[in-house]
Amino acid sequence: MISEVGNFTFVIIGALHVLNLIVGLRALAHPSGPAASLQSSISRMLVLLYALVLISLMAALVLNNFDLKFVAQNTNLATPLIYKIVGVWGNHEGSLILWQFIMCAYLAVMVVKPAGMPAEVHRLALLLMGFLVALFYGFSAGLANPFEGNGTIPPGSGDLNVLLQDVGQVIHPPLLYLGYTASASTFAIAVATLYRKNLDLDWASWLRPWALLSWTMLTAGIALGSFWAYYELGWGGWWFWDPVENLALLPWILGTALVHSLQTVRVKKQLLGWAMLLAVLTFLMVLFGTFVVRSGLLTSVHAFAADPDRGLYLLLMLVIVSAVGLIAFATGASRITQTQERLRANREGMLLLNNLFLMTLFSAVLAGTLAPTIIEVLGGDTYVVRERFYIPTFVYPSMALIALMGLGVWTRWGVVGFKKHRVLGATLSTLIIVVSILAIWAELPLAAAFMAVLGGWLILSTGLAWARQFNGAWVFELFPLRKHGWALAHVGLATVFLGMGSSVLLTQERIFEYAGADQKELYGETINIRPRLWIAGENFQSLATAFEVEGRGVKLSETRLYHPRALLMDPANSIDDRTFLAENARITSEAAIFRGVWFDTFINVQDRAGAAPIVTIAKKVGVNWIWFGAFLMTIGGIVSIWPARWQPR
Amino acid sequence: MKRFVVPSLIFLALLGFAVSLLIDSVKDQWSVSVVGETSPLEHPLIANGNPVLINFWFSTCAPCRAEHPTLMELAKSNVAILGINRDIVTEDASRFLDELGNPYHSVVYDPADDISAKFGIIGWPSSVLVAGNGIIQAIYGPLIDPSSKADMRLISEPETLFDDPGIEAHAQAIFALINCLDCDANTIRESGGDFALQMRKLVRAWIETGLTEVQIRDLLIERYGQKIWLDPPLSFGVAFLYLIPVVVLGFGIAALTRSGRR
Numbered sequence: 001m002i003s004e005v006g007n008f009t010f011v012i013i014g015a016l017h018v019l020n021l022i023v024g025l026r027a028l029a030h031p032s033g034p035a036a037s038l039q040s041s042i043s044r045m046l047v048l049l050y051a052l053v054l055i056s057l058m059a060a061l062v063l064n065n066f067d068l069k070f071v072a073q074n075t076n077l078a079t080p081l082i083y084k085i086v087g088v089w090g091n092h093e094g095s096l097i098l099w100q101f102i103m104c105a106y107l108a109v110m111v112v113k114p115a116g117m118p119a120e121v122h123r124l125a126l127l128l129m130g131f132l133v134a135l136f137y138g139f140s141a142g143l144a145n146p147f148e149g150n151g152t153i154p155p156g157s158g159d160l161n162v163l164l165q166d167v168g169q170v171i172h173p174p175l176l177y178l179g180y181t182a183s184a185s186t187f188a189i190a191v192a193t194l195y196r197k198n199l200d201l202d203w204a205s206w207l208r209p210w211a212l213l214s215w216t217m218l219t220a221g222i223a224l225g226s227f228w229a230y231y232e233l234g235w236g237g238w239w240f241w242d243p244v245e246n247l248a249l250l251p252w253i254l255g256t257a258l259v260h261s262l263q264t265v266r267v268k269k270q271l272l273g274w275a276m277l278l279a280v281l282t283f284l285m286v287l288f289g290t291f292v293v294r295s296g297l298l299t300s301v302h303a304f305a306a307d308p309d310r311g312l313y314l315l316l317m318l319v320i321v322s323a324v325g326l327i328a329f330a331t332g333a334s335r336i337t338q339t340q341e342r343l344r345a346n347r348e349g350m351l352l353l354n355n356l357f358l359m360t361l362f363s364a365v366l367a368g369t370l371a372p373t374i375i376e377v378l379g380g381d382t383y384v385v386r387e388r389f390y391i392p393t394f395v396y397p398s399m400a401l402i403a404l405m406g407l408g409v410w411t412r413w414g415v416v417g418f419k420k421h422r423v424l425g426a427t428l429s430t431l432i433i434v435v436s437i438l439a440i441w442a443e444l445p446l447a448a449a450f451m452a453v454l455g456g457w458l459i460l461s462t463g464l465a466w467a468r469q470f471n472g473a474w475v476f477e478l479f480p481l482r483k484h485g486w487a488l489a490h491v492g493l494a495t496v497f498l499g500m501g502s503s504v505l506l507t508q509e510r511i512f513e514y515a516g517a518d519q520k521e522l523y524g525e526t527i528n529i530r531p532r533l534w535i536a537g538e539n540f541q542s543l544a545t546a547f548e549v550e551g552r553g554v555k556l557s558e559t560r561l562y563h564p565r566a567l568l569m570d571p572a573n574s575i576d577d578r579t580f581l582a583e584n585a586r587i588t589s590e591a592a593i594f595r596g597v598w599f600d601t602f603i604n605v606q607d608r609a610g611a612a613p614i615v616t617i618a619k620k621v622g623v624n625w626i627w628f629g630a631f632l633m634t635i636g637g638i639v640s641i642w643p644a645r646w647q648p649r
Numbered sequence: 650m651k652r653f654v655v656p657s658l659i660f661l662a663l664l665g666f667a668v669s670l671l672i673d674s675v676k677d678q679w680s681v682s683v684v685g686e687t688s689p690l691e692h693p694l695i696a697n698g699n700p701v702l703i704n705f706w707f708s709t710c711a712p713c714r715a716e717h718p719t720l721m722e723l724a725k726s727n728v729a730i731l732g733i734n735r736d737i738v739t740e741d742a743s744r745f746l747d748e749l750g751n752p753y754h755s756v757v758y759d760p761a762d763d764i765s766a767k768f769g770i771i772g773w774p775s776s777v778l779v780a781g782n783g784i785i786q787a788i789y790g791p792l793i794d795p796s797s798k799a800d801m802r803l804i805s806e807p808e809t810l811f812d813d814p815g816i817e818a819h820a821q822a823i824f825a826l827i828n829c830l831d832c833d834a835n836t837i838r839e840s841g842g843d844f845a846l847q848m849r850k851l852v853r854a855w856i857e858t859g860l861t862e863v864q865i866r867d868l869l870i871e872r873y874g875q876k877i878w879l880d881p882p883l884s885f886g887v888a889f890l891y892l893i894p895v896v897v898l899g900f901g902i903a904a905l906t907r908s909g910r911r
Contacts, residue, residue, distance in 0.1 A: 233839070343906060352905055357898075360898045361894075363893050363897040364893070367890050367894065371886075383875035383881040383887075384880075385880055385881070386880050389890065511821065513809075
């Protein structure tokens, strides 16, 4: 019953999308006619209907409505309630519905016309946004319909991917989708503006909230994914250069460039064409990532199953949207009139360099991600690149970016020269020389040493520039919060680098075979290893090893077996019960992490067939600063989003 | 002179294309190695999480008789052995096994060599080691010489860590560079799967015999292709990849210093 309601609603949504486009075209011709108000109500209606579809999908999962293929594939009777609910976006079909829901929510917000935006630009932006959602709807309805009936899948055989059965699944995908789809709004507004004859308008203020929203949500989403992988994937890393991570990083880099370029546009009326191009490209990059991930072009821990039809549709969609965006840019850019000044040591000059290095990072990540595909197409042998490629091409250019950030905050718009330039330049160059010598002499990883030390330097430089802004009057200068956004974001990024650098430099690791209860003296701590025991979870059985770090309590490192038979297993069995493994039980490992401000004691037990498990005890220095830094960046983004002059109509 | 440039370039391109096709077809003919690829044979034993040794044999083959004790020894371990037999008369095969003992988990009769052709087997006996994820890990000839016997022991023995923490750390660093084929872009250091386990044991044995990281890399790439090694050695394609960001930076600097002069 509930799924019929959902299915019916889903069909109605399709009709509304078509209606929305027709009405949108009409409203374009008569911006103040009845079509315009109808367009507004359709967009609000769509939000409600999509919410209904999402709820019906959740209900179908919760009520084990196995006559839907979607339900049979993604849940079974043992799946815990929370993972049934958030399981809606743990798969291809459902995540697309969430994606469209968020886009429609943004569409409904875009209905409120920002101050100064001409009505025809506003209507065209709404039409474009409606068109983009409709494209995604077409994909859902045709190739990824969650309401498709169940033909062959036996009930109880499906489940939410066990790696996703974690609280991270509640918030990580929605945050990323909030970020990705906000760039669709930026795209729609930018393209709508570009089709106008006279571009001498305050379009930077219309783009800015959306660009910032997209950037903020992507920052939070990517950081949360990294935080999750650290404890879930079992080897305690925080960035893997996994293709899908990289595909999220690409629009983030472009978004960063866009947010900064929009400042130059607003203040100096320069970089107009460039900012427009970035606004268009950011969303194209999002679409490109969607295409790569959902067509199964690359293998990744995130990949959905490969499907050529889906790939073809998404490729077509990418081509159409690229054509719309790039043609608009090509025609619109020629109408942009601006005077470009020379590169100088002022704020706009620093932002130009910021763009230059961000584009370098962008090209490095793009090349590295697509390397296996490009080389294979060119006829070579396929291969994968990781740190050794990204250290010279990504990490060192980002060091240049850090130096620029530290110096850039001491420049002013239009005024050549740095305040405090002697002090800043002297400390920076001294640090670079000292770090280089020390790192080479002590055979430390140079890139990590730079990350840590320059990160620390950037915190100081930004902090001092921030303190000047207060002028000694701490409390009264706090509001509006907006003016602290830049400092939070910059200090946050510096903290991220400090954390990443320290963790690579100072992390220590000890690996040994598990040999029963034991006591180890490691890193100045006493670690008690307890005997292993079986623990029954709601839908898994886990072989757990308890570790006690004196003064920091007891934590479990688990190897979890997700299998209906796991619950019936004799606790006396060892994990390499062969018949059990033969049935393809899904296994996850959970690390025991004793968190601390300065370092984490990270313990992981890895089971092996036919041998004692391997225990890894690591002292991970500074890892939590990475996510704390990202948290600061997110706060910085949030306080900056709200425009200074927000006048609906 | 100039009008010849374009046609000759097109001609050269076509020639290159033809040569590359030719090389590919020659490669297809002669390279029988399916190592690193998914097993072409489907069987309940294959890709069930445990390693399988597929042994190709027939009763009147003398080296098959010679390698039999090695198989009997291996059968005691957790490695299942799948026999692919090419005897025309199946009774011959049964008699052979009655006489010498049966190491096989099960035997598949393949008198027309359909299965062995899929694996590119051109000599008997041959053995193919398939890892628990269905990826072909290695192909062996007769298991009679000391080195292949040692390999079989390696397969059946559990993984042991190095006592010296320094060497162990070195081994872990190498593991972190070896792609665990077909397991979600993990490395063999992180993966708990059987392919990773077998690979770690192999690499540990190589480290023990004193091979350097570069030698191990080259051996693995020779066996499994570039995709086995993360961060591949410098080649034309890799150099091209490194150049991309450099070119972007260069063009950017050029554009920034040129602009605004007007």
